[in-house]
Amino acid sequence: MAVPALVGISLVLFTVLALAPGDPFEELATNPNVPAEVRQNLRVQFGLDDPVPVRYVRWLTSMVRGDWGFSFVSRVSVDALILQRLPTTLFVLGSAQLLGLLIALPVGIFSAVRPYSLFDQVATTLAFIGFSLPTFFTGLLFILLFSIYLDWLPFIYRSDIDASGLRWMWESLKQGLMPIAVLGLFQGASLTRFTRSAVLDVIRLDYVTTARAKGLSEGATIVKHVVRNALIPVVTLVALQVPAVFTGAVITEQIFRVPGIGSLLIGAILSNDTPVVMAITFVFSCLVVLFNLIADVIYGWLDPRISYR
Secondary structure, three states, X not given: OHHHHHHHXXXXXXXXXXXXXXXXXXXXXXXXXXXXXXXXXXXXXXXXXXXXXXXXXHHHHHHHXXXXXXXXXXXXXXHHHHXXXXXXXXXXXXXXXXXXXXXXXXXXXXXXXXXXXXXXXXXXXXXXXXXXOOHHHHHXXXXXXXXXXXXXXXXXXXXXXXXXXXXXXHHHHHHHHHHHHHHHHHHHHHHHHHHHHHHHHHHOXXXXXXXXXXXXXXXXXXXXXHHHHHHHHHHHHHHHXXXXXXXXXXXXXXXXXXXXXXXXXHHHHHOOOHHHHHHHHHHHHHHHHHHHHHHHHHHHHHOOOOOOO
């Protein structure tokens, strides 16, 4: 189902963006120094006056071949622009997702094993606070505290660090700490509550009581029989959250001036750079389908009752 889903997504995406207001050559149209025939030749060259179905087929076949188009603003290929920003985005968002999982899984499991204890109440309160505060608010708080008042961390992310070796790694880590923490804590807060709920649902089932009655230790019961089955809905949530982290990081990248995919998308929208907008949004759509497919595969590993036909 992944292939037809991607085709349908691409059709809707291209149609919406093609019919949206705005013209990449709007500035040329208002410039008296550019002759009308030059503007018309550019529109013919890029096929902007062709019918939408023709433009869609041309765009889709080019994407399949690996030709993602040409940026009207940067004057370079779209895939080169995306690959230039991709390492920074993967570093920040990948580290944030890993941080969220490292926080959510142990805290959520221990809260479910000891429900209504002091630890559970504190963790629940902090989780509610964590996913109730938007990332732009916590980002500003982090900048005020760690950059302005304490002067520990830089609040502007630089891609041209004048260093090498271990010093370059240290400077990269320092400037990435705040955006990683903002996104990671937000993801970890929501995952903590979901993990706690999933483990609570499983820990009360009869087969868990049977495992304890057979003399299996509490740790082995939790790890082998509770956590593995409770992770199935958690995997679903993580699979849906990973693409959402990419789209939600647009705001965080703007706050910390991270030169990633999100800031590239914002700049392309503001400048009506349609090829860049279409490529990035289609990549985000592919991530949604891809991680749902990965989640389906992981289900079979977590639950042996799931068979593949």
